[in-house]
Amino acid sequence: MPTVSGEKQKLIKPPPPIPKKRIVGYYLGTEEKGIQKFQLGKLSHAVFAFVSMDSDGLLCFKDEKTEIKFLNLKSKSKNISTDLNTMISIGGQNNSEYFSQVVADPRKQTFVHFIIVRTEFDYFRTFIDSILNFLKTHQIDGVDIFWTWPKDSDKFKYSAFLKKLRETLKQSYIISIAAPPTGIENWEAGFDLDEILECVDFINVICMDYYGPWDNQWGNPAGPISPLYSGVGARENFNVDFTMQYYTSETKNSNKFNIVIPFYVRLWNNVKNAVQPENMEAFRNVELVKFGDGVRADGCPFIPRRSLEKERWKLSPASWDDKSKSSYIYDVDKETYLTFETDMSVHAKRNYVNQKGLGGYCIWSVDMDDSKNSLLNLLSSK
Template sequence: MATRSPEHRKAIVYDPLQAHGTTADNYQGFMSKKSNRVCLYFCCGFIMSTIFAFVSYSLVHGVFLTDETVDVPADRVVIPEKSCGKRVVAYHDLITNREITGSQLSKLTHLILLPVQVQPNGTLSFRSEGEERKFQIIVKRAEKVPDLKIMFSFTDSRKNHNHFSKIVEKRETKENLINSITSFIMTHHLDGVDVQWRWPETETDFFNFIDFCKDLQRKLQALAKSIKRMTPFTLSVMFPRQKPSINFNDILYYVDFITIETVYYDMWREQFPNETVHFCPLYSKKFGKGSLDYTMREYSCFTNQPNKLNILVEFIGRFWENVIEPQNSSKTIGLKVGPMNGKVDWMPWSKVIKWDMSTASWDDEAKMSYIWDAYQRKYMVFESERSLQEKIKYVLEKNIGGLAVWRIDHDDYNDTMLSVLTTAKQCLGNYSDDVNYTCN
């Protein structure tokens, strides 16, 4: 099966040219040829000197530069800056009608397309022919981006526990799924797979999950060897924001990275349904465990491998209507929502920016942005450029392996948020794999 890059290169052997000697009998012919060569070398030298002088003049005086702004075509590939090893991962849902561009792809290290459905017998399929065609178009475009890893994931539900549990607990269906994954990777010329089991619950679940990843990794290694692939296939998983109480460290032997779902801190919906709270705070004194810092501290201290972890972000905002005006007008964090006609919903960043950004405020504890519209009694908390920069800073300081974004189509058409996220790849200093937390 052919892959999108040569999996082995044939050695090209150059036989040395044989030098021919001269004798006294053809000395004059030899000298004549020598004179011709001298003339040829002089002419070539003069031409090259002229070209070099012109290029140097042009670079100094900006002959090749233009001030005009040109729109980048969708399939145009922008070569990414030198990477310092931080992952920038994007999950892209095939349900969206928004086209993914070459400019967006060039900002990533990993692209994960989803969902591919898992049938009860362990085989894989697309939800529709339209999504299959879309998948193929995106892969073809992504192949043009140097060093971009193209992967897929198989979930179309926030909770697929029962479905996945039944498949991996049986040897036959588990082997079917593993074989289907490797076949899918070869058919579509992919670089790996992201496994999402939402979520293992029991000790048996975790044992089966780890065993599945071990068998899948071995299968991918054997496949890479058989086709003489130059780089290993990538295997990743996603874990919930609440660290499992069961020892799952063995999975680190088999996966390249783990994305932690550091969004949807659901206290705003469960414990405090009538209060405006942040959905992805970096820190939180009030909610204790309900912060990104607490989650990543738990995982980093437990695994001792923060470089194998990603934090997950979303380019969205959450808003409330019928918010009760506070008695103290200076207190605009954690407002109450009226029990009648109260509404909570979310919107993508592309719609967030349609709010009056000049009225945005900053929660310095949570490192999140928010807007309180007292006149319309609306309240919105949102991931902003500033809050995203704080998370990137956190990733660098704590030696976290990277960041992942759920659905880059939520960004605006200027790729504002994705461009901020990409700065995590830039070389900003020397960062080790040390655990930069005080662990119990």
């Protein structure tokens, strides 16, 4: 339609909508109370962690209690009206010791006196068949491979395994993997990202635990669990942004990556002055204690928020570190240091995900939130 001046009116296109982000919730089943339908309704993917794998590549539950927790999650997932995908995760810190042999090159065979004995191919095929059988039997949507520590020597056999897994599951099931933070002892060396991205639907980057009260000298200093930016000393690159810059620049496919949001709280004792010369209050020196022949930090690395509520610990008011976009509480009298996610840190990470075009978030873990599901509500709010 012409304007008063006779010129054609220019149509102003609205900005494109921000794509809906994944909210992948790992569920550990550590709390006596099972997962709630309310929690499941906030997720795009509910991932049960973990289903165990034996040395032959066969899937199994750790015990009867673990199986009951899984069946409870599966049952409740069926009654969710949202587009929820239900998955299992295989591996984790305490069940990854067999991955290297199980995903070994299927072309290799061992001969003893001209008789073919059990081969690496058998493990490879058994593992894939066991995954497919589990998904079919339980009628769930996909599998997450949680092997965050493959060595450089595992690199090509891991991507070959994922390629064969995709060929077997076709597009009928979701495949995701977990990946480690980068710049720490070359943990990322075992991932052939170009090959892997062709096989998986998304990657959950476990960009957390940069600082923790560990059982060794690395328990010093105290600092944020998952700082968005910043760091101190030799750990200046121990942050989410450094990790994600690596993954996205390597692949040019940022939408396939989710960043972790840790729902737990971390505690140090014997915490002293701020780290010098940076003088950043969120990073503080820790007095280590003797432990066997070495030293360690004193504290608790993984505290569910519900546990703190029962013990009447308060997470407010909290201090805010603008450089790392992290919250913490330091009690100078008790020499205790708590670090955790808050409204401000979650908002900062939501903005980061949108600005960088990342695919979304993975929660570690849904059952570590407080009784009001405060972080889950915040993360899933529009």
